[in-house]
Amino acid sequence: MTAGPFTIALAGNPNVGKSTLFNALTGSRQHVGNWPGKTVEKKEGRTTINGRDIVVVDLPGTYSLAAHSVEEIIARDFIICERPQVIIVVVDAANLERNLYLACQILELETPAVLALNMSDEAHKRGVHLDPQALSAALGGIPVVETVGSRGIGLDALKAAIQTALAGSSQPFHLAYDALIEAGIARLAARIGAYPELTAVYPARWLALKLLEADTGIVAQLEREYPALIGAARTIAQNIAETLGDELEILIADQRYQFIGSVISASVTRTGRAQITPSERIDTILTHRIWGIPLFLALMWVVFQFTANVSAPFVDWIDGVISGPITRWASTLLTALGLGGSWVQSLVTDGIIAGVGGVLVFIPVLTFLYLAIALLEDSGYMARAAFIMDRVMRILGLHGKSFLPLLIGFGCTVPAIYATRTLEHEQDRKLTGFLATFMSCGARLPVYVVFASLFFGARAGNLIFALYLLGIVVAFVTGWIMKHLIYRGQPPHPFVMELPPYRLPTLSSVLRTIRGRIQEFVQRAFTIILACSVIIWLLMALPATLDWRDFNQVSISDSWFGAISGVAAPAFAPAGFGQPEAAGVLLSGFIAKEVIIGTISQIYGGETADEADSSTPSTLADDLREIVYTFGQAAVLTAQEAINILPRTANLLPGVDLPEANFLPLEAETDAASGQMNQALTQAFTPLSAVAFTVFVLLYVPCLTALTAMRLEFGVRWMLYQVVYTAAVAWVGAVAVYQGGLLLGLGGG
Amino acid sequence: MNTSRTLDHLMPGQTARVRRVGSAGALRRRLLDMGLVRGAEIEMLKRAPLGDPIEYRVRGYHLSLRQAEARMIEIEA
Numbered sequence: 001m002t003a004g005p006f007t008i009a010l011a012g013n014p015n016v017g018k019s020t021l022f023n024a025l026t027g028s029r030q031h032v033g034n035w036p037g038k039t040v041e042k043k044e045g046r047t048t049i050n051g052r053d054i055v056v057v058d059l060p061g062t063y064s065l066a067a068h069s070v071e072e073i074i075a076r077d078f079i080i081c082e083r084p085q086v087i088i089v090v091v092d093a094a095n096l097e098r099n100l101y102l103a104c105q106i107l108e109l110e111t112p113a114v115l116a117l118n119m120s121d122e123a124h125k126r127g128v129h130l131d132p133q134a135l136s137a138a139l140g141g142i143p144v145v146e147t148v149g150s151r152g153i154g155l156d157a158l159k160a161a162i163q164t165a166l167a168g169s170s171q172p173f174h175l176a177y178d179a180l181i182e183a184g185i186a187r188l189a190a191r192i193g194a195y196p197e198l199t200a201v202y203p204a205r206w207l208a209l210k211l212l213e214a215d216t217g218i219v220a221q222l223e224r225e226y227p228a229l230i231g232a233a234r235t236i237a238q239n240i241a242e243t244l245g246d247e248l249e250i251l252i253a254d255q256r257y258q259f260i261g262s263v264i265s266a267s268v269t270r271t272g273r274a275q276i277t278p279s280e281r282i283d284t285i286l287t288h289r290i291w292g293i294p295l296f297l298a299l300m301w302v303v304f305q306f307t308a309n310v311s312a313p314f315v316d317w318i319d320g321v322i323s324g325p326i327t328r329w330a331s332t333l334l335t336a337l338g339l340g341g342s343w344v345q346s347l348v349t350d351g352i353i354a355g356v357g358g359v360l361v362f363i364p365v366l367t368f369l370y371l372a373i374a375l376l377e378d379s380g381y382m383a384r385a386a387f388i389m390d391r392v393m394r395i396l397g398l399h400g401k402s403f404l405p406l407l408i409g410f411g412c413t414v415p416a417i418y419a420t421r422t423l424e425h426e427q428d429r430k431l432t433g434f435l436a437t438f439m440s441c442g443a444r445l446p447v448y449v450v451f452a453s454l455f456f457g458a459r460a461g462n463l464i465f466a467l468y469l470l471g472i473v474v475a476f477v478t479g480w481i482m483k484h485l486i487y488r489g490q491p492p493h494p495f496v497m498e499l500p501p502y503r504l505p506t507l508s509s510v511l512r513t514i515r516g517r518i519q520e521f522v523q524r525a526f527t528i529i530l531a532c533s534v535i536i537w538l539l540m541a542l543p544a545t546l547d548w549r550d551f552n553q554v555s556i557s558d559s560w561f562g563a564i565s566g567v568a569a570p571a572f573a574p575a576g577f578g579q580p581e582a583a584g585v586l587l588s589g590f591i592a593k594e595v596i597i598g599t600i601s602q603i604y605g606g607e608t609a610d611e612a613d614s615s616t617p618s619t620l621a622d623d624l625r626e627i628v629y630t631f632g633q634a635a636v637l638t639a640q641e642a643i644n645i646l647p648r649t650a651n652l653l654p655g656v657d658l659p660e661a662n663f664l665p666l667e668a669e670t671d672a673a674s675g676q677m678n679q680a681l682t683q684a685f686t687p688l689s690a691v692a693f694t695v696f697v698l699l700y701v702p703c704l705t706a707l708t709a710m711r712l713e714f715g716v717r718w719m720l721y722q723v724v725y726t727a728a729v730a731w732v733g734a735v736a737v738y739q740g741g742l743l744l745g746l747g748g749g
Numbered sequence: 750m751n752t753s754r755t756l757d758h759l760m761p762g763q764t765a766r767v768r769r770v771g772s773a774g775a776l777r778r779r780l781l782d783m784g785l786v787r788g789a790e791i792e793m794l795k796r797a798p799l800g801d802p803i804e805y806r807v808r809g810y811h812l813s814l815r816q817a818e819a820r821m822i823e824i825e826a
């Protein structure tokens with residue numbers, strides 16, 4: 001045997017326990033990253049077998065080596081191109097037939113493999129008894145072991161089997177097809193033999209089979225360089241198809257399943273009659289003709305509450321700790337170094353620390369998002385959600401699973417974009433993310449509230465409701481345009497979806513998912529957001545006059561930031577808000593929608609930036625006490641928000657008025673500057689231009705973090721499309737509102 | 750009896766055997782991979798609350814197909 005690390009991979013259908021076995025094999029010696037260039041999690045770990053260090057890779061679930069989704073393509077490419085030394089084919093012992101289909105395809109690759117009959121506990125419970133020896137014999141002698149991944153049963157046997165497979169004793173597995181097909185395979189394999197560079201990578205028989213099946217991946221890969229081979233394969237396949245009266249793709253799939261049928265009858269016995277499983281009983285309620293939809297909506301509502309409200313106390317806590325104690329400590333430290341009040345201090349506190357904070361505040365939001373998603377996916381409900389909503393989402397050219405990301409968009413666009421990962425196909429993910437930005441996020445609401453209550457008083461609610469509705473309408477129109485103009489003529493992705501049995505999610509797997517995803521977000525978003533934060537700081541510190549003596553001493557309106565706003569301002573004149581101040585506010589909203597109100601009060605209210613607490617000196621002990629105290633407060637408030645989901649949901653029903661828990665009555669924030677700000681706003685805006693402004697805020701470019709998330713998930717190009725499209729739609733929308741209003745004579749006042 | 754009945758015509762609880770998977774391309778590949786080959790026994794379980802997609806049991810697991818996809822699958826009458 002050669003030295004150096006061996007790689008083994010876990011492959012199998014989705015939900016068969018691959019990750020569970022992976023965790024059992026590697027324990028804490030694992031690393032979660034991303035597949036190169038893809039937004040799919042790559043889990044790699046190490047295990048020791050007989051004193052030898054072995055790399056273990058957990059592959060995404062796939063039903064076949066003819067890959068469809070992003071995940072499947074990754075699994076397939078890894079198996080075919082990387083050729084791990086041993087593949088552990090994990091199958092669900094309780095659902096052997098379809099699982100063995102992938103197993104056969106992998107065995108045909110002639111790579112050493114081990115068959116793990118996982119979920120053998122469930123199989124026994126259902127009266128399915130397997131004979132591993134008979135199964136092994138029927139599959140060409142590969143090692144077969146029974147395992148129960150969730151309880152760590154069969155791990156030693158599995159390791160021993162890997163050892164056996166590494167030794168490479170079993171002979172290559174050949175599934176015997178119809179004589180005519182076999183003759184075709186032999187003829188094509190002989191031709192393939194003439195290309196040693198191909199046979200060095202692929203077994204000739206396997207490649208012949210794939211070419212006869214007209215496997216799109218392999219054909220695309222070889223088409224350019226080996227046209228003669230592809231042509232020969234086509235001719236042979238056509239001849240066979242004419243004789244046997246069906247296409248080879250169909251015949252080969254047919255015969256694989258026939259073979260599997262014979263394997264099963266030789267190795268599986270069933271006792272007792274098939275009964276209705278508990279999972280099926282649960283399903284009769286959750287996908288019930290009448291109750292299915294209300295239950296679905298209620299569950300989605302709870303998920304939304306989790307990401308939008310239950311996460312809020314800890315968002316505020318992180319925000320408070322960073323803008324309070326941490327900033328103070330940095331200032332104190334810099335002052336001690338003689339840099340107090342200098343531009344260095346400003347860079348550190350307003351640029352760097354603010355940027356770091358901008359990433360960290362998303363951790364609570366994403367934690368609750370991933371908690372909800374992990375529970376929905378691990379329990380098996382996510383597939384039902386798609387089953388229930390598909391009919392509606394299809395109108396937009398989307399998948400049933402698109403509903404959740406869109407809903408989450410009403411809380412925040414960033415988790416909405418990450419929630420698109422539950423979708424299988426890249427195009428669905430991109431389109432869903434694209435539309436999610438039109439779901440008016442929570443940070444935009446305060447802007448509507450300020451303008452609506454100022455200009456419309458008691459009728460403010462109508463404007464706010466209309467804005468939310470407008471966002472949904474724009475998303476619908478955009479989805480419709482994409483479906484009918486851009487993706488026109490492309491066949492939709494097959495929906496064909498397994499509805500897996502319901503299972504109780506395990507805490508450890510849920511926690512692992514959350515930890516892995518959060519770690520990934522922080523690692524990848526950090527540098528981008530930090531860099532942007534520093535750039536924006538620079539724009540605000542650089543005087544428009546380019547006079548370096550004024551560096552970091554200018555007011556916003558005299559900085560580059562102000563200069564850019566001034567240049568951009570006339571573009572908004574047709575929408576009724578052509579003042580540089582309004583442009584400055586919108587520009588700041590690009591950094592984060594949360595800061596719009598702050599900037600408005602700064603620019604229109606004449607309030608200087610929040611320097612309130614820097615005047616009160618505090619000791620380190622005070623700060624630490626404050627951090628701990630506010631943490632406890634946040635924990636209590638989180639619990640309170642979670643509890644309040646119930647009364648809040650019930651109170652949506654007419655005639656219900658349950659009290660909400662209120663453990664920590666908070667005093668309402670009073671804002672001294674708001675009077676002055678309101679006056680300035682009523683002078684700068686008319687009711688009509690205020691509506692146009694809020695329409696613009698609803699529709700325009702998502703914030704920096706959302707764009708960063710889009711860049712990371714969907715690529716730069718797609719992110720730029722989003723910027724251009726949202727900017728254009730927002731401008732057109734705001735101008736249409738303003739000019740339309742003028743035409744209708746609503747401009748007065 | 751109608752000779753080319755398709756899968757979308759099954760009522761809840763009815764069982765049939767697949768005769769042929771029509772269609773082509775990625776959809777057919779997928780259907781074949783999921784075990785819908787000639788002779789496979791398939792039982793219609795229920796429709797989604799909004800009438801589409803449809804849930805079936807095939808080879809011991811549950812599969813959901815859009816009506817348009819089920820229409821591609823011919824069943825033995």
Ligand SMILES: Nc1nc2c(ncn2[C@@H]2O[C@H](COP(=O)(O)OP(=O)(O)O)[C@@H](O)[C@H]2O)c(=O)[nH]1
Binds near residue numbers: 014
């Ligand atoms: N009853 C039972 N459940 C299992 C077994 N192995 C895994 N599970 C559960 O099956 C679910 C899916 O497992 P997971 O490892 O995520 O599957 P993957 O999609 O193949 O990675 C999880 O809830 C596991 O706890 C097993 O052997 N028996």
Ligand SMILES: [Mg+2]
Binds near residue numbers: 018019
């Ligand atoms: Mg997994």
